[in-house]
Amino acid sequence: MTDSYVEINLTKLTKNVRAILEKYPDYRSYIGVVKGDAYGHGMRAVKAFHNGGIRYFAVSSLEEARDLRSYDAHVPVLCLEPVAIERLQEAADLDLTLAIPDIEYLRAMLESDVKHSFKLHLKVDAGFGRLGIKDKGEIKEAVHLINNSVHFLEGIYQHFATAGIFDPHYDNQIRRFKELTSLINLREIPIVHLGSGVSLLAHPKIDIATATRMGLIMYGYNIGPSSYGSSVKDRLRDLRDKRNQRKYHLTETYKDIKLDLSPAMSYKCRILQIKDVNAGEYVGYNAEYRAEELISIAVLPVGYNNGIGHANYGRVVEINGKRYPIIGEIGMNMCCVKIDNRVKLTDTVTILGGGISLGRFSRSSGLGLAEVLLGIGKNNERVYLK
Ligand SMILES: *Cc1c(COP(=O)(O)O)cnc(C)c1O
Numbered sequence: 001m002t003d004s005y006v007e008i009n010l011t012k013l014t015k016n017v018r019a020i021l022e023k024y025p026d027y028r029s030y031i032g033v034v035k036g037d038a039y040g041h042g043m044r045a046v047k048a049f050h051n052g053g054i055r056y057f058a059v060s061s062l063e064e065a066r067d068l069r070s071y072d073a074h075v076p077v078l079c080l081e082p083v084a085i086e087r088l089q090e091a092a093d094l095d096l097t098l099a100i101p102d103i104e105y106l107r108a109m110l111e112s113d114v115k116h117s118f119k120l121h122l123k124v125d126a127g128f129g130r131l132g133i134k135d136k137g138e139i140k141e142a143v144h145l146i147n148n149s150v151h152f153l154e155g156i157y158q159h160f161a162t163a164g165i166f167d168p169h170y171d172n173q174i175r176r177f178k179e180l181t182s183l184i185n186l187r188e189i190p191i192v193h194l195g196s197g198v199s200l201l202a203h204p205k206i207d208i209a210t211a212t213r214m215g216l217i218m219y220g221y222n223i224g225p226s227s228y229g230s231s232v233k234d235r236l237r238d239l240r241d242k243r244n245q246r247k248y249h250l251t252e253t254y255k256d257i258k259l260d261l262s263p264a265m266s267y268k269c270r271i272l273q274i275k276d277v278n279a280g281e282y283v284g285y286n287a288e289y290r291a292e293e294l295i296s297i298a299v300l301p302v303g304y305n306n307g308i309g310h311a312n313y314g315r316v317v318e319i320n321g322k323r324y325p326i327i328g329e330i331g332m333n334m335c336c337v338k339i340d341n342r343v344k345l346t347d348t349v350t351i352l353g354g355g356i357s358l359g360r361f362s363r364s365s366g367l368g369l370a371e372v373l374l375g376i377g378k379n380n381e382r383v384y385l386k
Contacts, residue, residue, distance in 0.1 A: 002381040003301035004269035007353070008041050009385045010048040012264040016220050017052030019260040024200055029191050029211035031078065032218055034068065035060035039219050039370055040377015041265060043067045044384060049218060050075060056191075058213060062087060065094050078121055078155070081131070085112055092116035097154065099123050100146075101131040103138050110149055120146055121155035121191070126177040127169060128161045133180075140183040155191035155211070156181065163198040165225050166241040168248040170199070174206060198223050201257045216370060220263035221358055223369070227255045266353020267308075267376045271345050272334070273299040283336050284328030296339050298324075300349055303333040307375025308351065308365060315364040318350040319343050352376060 021030060032054040038045035046057060046068055058078045059065050065077055078097040083090075085108045091098060097119040100106050109118075122142055125132030133139050146153040158177050164170020177194060186192055192210045197217040199206075201224035216223050228234035244250060277297055283289040300317070304310045308330065315326040317337055324337045337349070352361050352372070362369050 001270075003272075004267065004306060004351075005381045005383050006040075006377055007266045007268065007383050007385055008045070008377075009264045010044070011386060012220055012262050013041070013045055013048035013218065014052040016218050016261045016264070017049050017054055020200075020214065020217060021053045023259055024205075024212070026205055027210060027212050029056050029193070030054055031056045031058050031193060031211060031213040033058045033080075033196070033213055033215035035064060035080065035215075036370065036374045037064070037067075037378055039215060040373040040375070041219060042377070042382055042384075043071055045219075045264075046071045046075070054218075056211075062090050062094070062096075065091075065096050069094055076119070085109060088112050088114045088116075092118070097121060099131070100133075100142065102133055103142055103145075106142055106145055110145060110151075118151045119154040120151050121157055122146075122153065124156060124158040124177055124180055126158045126180060127173040128159045130159070132158060136180045136183050139180055143184045153189055155193065156186070156189050157191075157193040157213075160195055160199060163202060163225070164251060165202060165253055166244045166250060168244070168250065170203070171248065171251055174251075178208065201259065202253055202255075203251050217259075217261060219265065219373065220261045221369065222257065222259055222261050224257035224259070225253065225255050263353060263358060265373060265377060267306075267351045267380065268353075269300055269302050269349050269351060271298045271343070271347060271349060272301050274339070274343065274345055275299070285331060286329060289328035289336075296341065296343075297327065297336045298339045298343055298349070300335050300337060300351075301333065302351060303331045303335055305332045305379065307377075307379035308372075309367045309375065311364075311366040313364045313366060315361075316356065318355045319347050321355070323355060 032049045034046055034057050056076045058080050059068055060081050065079055068077055076097055080099055082099055082101050082105055092114050099121050101123045123132040125134040160170055160173055162169040186208055192208055193213055194206050194209050195212055197214040200212050228238050277283060277291045277295050279291055279293045281291050310330045312326050312330055316323040324339050327336050327338050358369055362372050
């Protein structure tokens with residue numbers, strides 16, 4: 001066994017997807033997002049998701065699509081980012097669905113001499129401000145061009161900039177999407193997908209949507225919003241939300257959503273050394289940590305080389321079901337934990353998973369949720385559990 005390793009539970013991936021499809025049955029298609037090497041879980045995850053009922057996937061590049069095809073030769077796969085025109089033959093060979101981000105790309109694609117009838121999804125920029133067409137005349141023109149070609153306009157989509165948790169951007173983007181598609185007949189396009197996981201959980205189904213994309217939730221993380229506590233500050237936040245709700249006529253927001261998800265990834269390591277540190281001695285870079293009394297520490301074989309980031313804002317690990325604090329700055333390949341006499345050299349340390357939730361890890365490392373999964377999943381040996 002390597003000094004540190006990522007465990008991926010494939011059964012949990014399958015169960016997560018089943019739970020989602022059961023709770024949200026009203027879509028024609030569910031597009032499983034497996035970019036970033038399936039959020040660090042490895043493309044093998046595709047088989048587990050397929051077993052759970054996912055019949056459409058999305059990736060970010062030809063390389064990811066090729067990797068996916070080694071696990072599933074036939075399932076439809078949308079490449080969310082435009083494939084370079086000079087590589088369209090590769091996309092054809094992989095039978096990919098192409099995203100169309102603008103008219104110029106569409107024209108170049110239509111003029112290419114690749115002999116293949118592609119499925120196309122038009123990307124609309126309804127306020128995210130990244131890829132996509134943001135002119136309704138151009139959208140009409142794009143639909144016209146595609147309908148008069150050998151290709152098939154299978155989908156149209158956009159991405160939300162915010163989760164719409166009491167901010168007006170979410171609703172503005174829905175309105176803008178409808179306005180931008182007002183010159184075409186949306187009903188003629190089979191797959192209309194606007195939102196990702198958090199919109200599925202936090203808001204009612206968008207009337208025009210026939211599909212939804214989802215990432216994090218499939219891997220086991222309930223990213224829906226929670227209710228505030230009962231402190232004065234929390235009650236003021238609640239009042240502010242209710243005021244915004246009325247003022248901007250916001251879509252309803254669901255909190256504390258019950259959904260049976262469990263994280264499929266955990267990250268574990270062995271201990272390299274256990275030692276005493278005397279009162280007044282320091283631990284690690286910049287002599288940032290000073291022992292105030294005699295303590296014991298465990299040195300772990302894990303650092304930012306393993307994708308966990310270098311910051312330590314009160315991070316903890318779990319050993320035999322108990323939490324212990326990481327002390328000092330995290331190095332490239334090592335970090336130190338303050339332990340007690342219950343910890344033995346042969347114990348296994350859990351860095352993510354068990355009692356260390358992704359949310360806690362994210363806050364204390366200063367990394368985003370998906371960033372944590374990618375960092376850990378892509379930089380360490382993976383072990384798959386069935
Ligand atoms: C990454 C991505 C998703 C998945 O988002 P989650 O928040 O993980 O559900 C959906 N749509 C697009 C366009 C994406 O890039």
